[in-house]
Amino acid sequence: MTSALSILSLAIIAGLSQSAYAADAMAQAGGKMEFKEMWAPNVVVDRELITGQNPFSDELLAEKLLQQLNSQPN
Numbered sequence: 058m059t060s061a062l063s064i065l066s067l068a069i070i071a072g073l074s075q076s077a078y079a080a081d082a083m084a085q086a087g088g089k090m091e092f093k094e095m096w097a098p099n100v101v102v103d104r105e106l107i108t109g110q111n112p113f114s115d116e117l118l119a120e121k122l123l124q125q126l127n128s129q130p131n
Contacts, residue, residue, distance in 0.1 A: 093099035099110035109118040
């Protein structure tokens with residue numbers, strides 16, 4: 058399945074103007090967007106997908122990733 062975000066990314070790479078924001082494209086594709094205070098760490102874990110809102114989320118994202126990796130059977 059091709060996501061709306063992938064289509065938007067390909068359009069930008071191809072040099073087309075951005076006619077939508079990534080959050081809008083994700084919402085239209087059925088994604089649930091979660092936002093926190095600007096410049097505050099925000100990480101969301103949805104099964105195997107771990108996402109961070111901004112660069113200030115890097116440490117928290119790394120912690121969540123390590124937790125996921127350590128919880129997997131060998």
